[in-house]
Amino acid sequence: MKNRHKRIALILGGVAALSVATILVLNAFQSNLVFFFTPTQVSVGEAPKERIFRVGGMVQAGSVQRQNDGLTVSFVITDTAETIPVIYTGILPDLFREGKGVVAQGRLDPSGVFRAQEVLAKHDENYMPPEAQHALDQAARNNPATRP
Structure with a gap:
């Protein structure tokens, strides 16, 4: 085999290896990608049906109900325009409260x-996840009942 053929084979092998590595990285990125939706977007069907996603807004006052097992909690997330019921089994963050921002x-x-x-709950009195704050602001602009 000539040096020229060896060089071409080496280059083609390198390109093939780089292509396989790129495909594997993009596949891993896609499978770990989690999108954020508001309750309004979920109610109109924009959220995926078979994939994991995040939904955020405010925990509706009076909606938190704890089951007898001590771990299962149901509550409602709202963006002031729409609501979505949530069921969670596990330990809630210490800062989880009715009327406060949350992302599930x-x-x-x-x-x-x-x-x-x-x-996920807020960190301090002034913090709300940016996606949840944007969703609440957008809902307030679109819902005449919540405008000042």
Whole structure:
């Protein structure tokens, strides 16, 4: 085999290896990508049906109900325009409260209930997840009943 042929084979092998590595990285990135949706977007069907996603907004006052097992909690997330019921089994963050911002990650079941695998709460009095704050601001602009 000539040096020229060896060089071409080496270059083609390197390109093939780089292509395989790129495909594997992009596949891993896609499978770990989690999108954020508001309750309004979920209610109009923009959220994926078979994928994990995040939904965020405010925990509706009076909606938190704890089950007898001590771990299962149901509550409602609202963006002031729409609501979505959530069921979570696990330990809630210490800062989880009614009327405060929350982001839940999980799947929507066929009955329209969001089955959360993880619940994230605000960090301090001034913090709300940016996506949740944007969703509340957008809902307030679109809902005449919440305008001042």
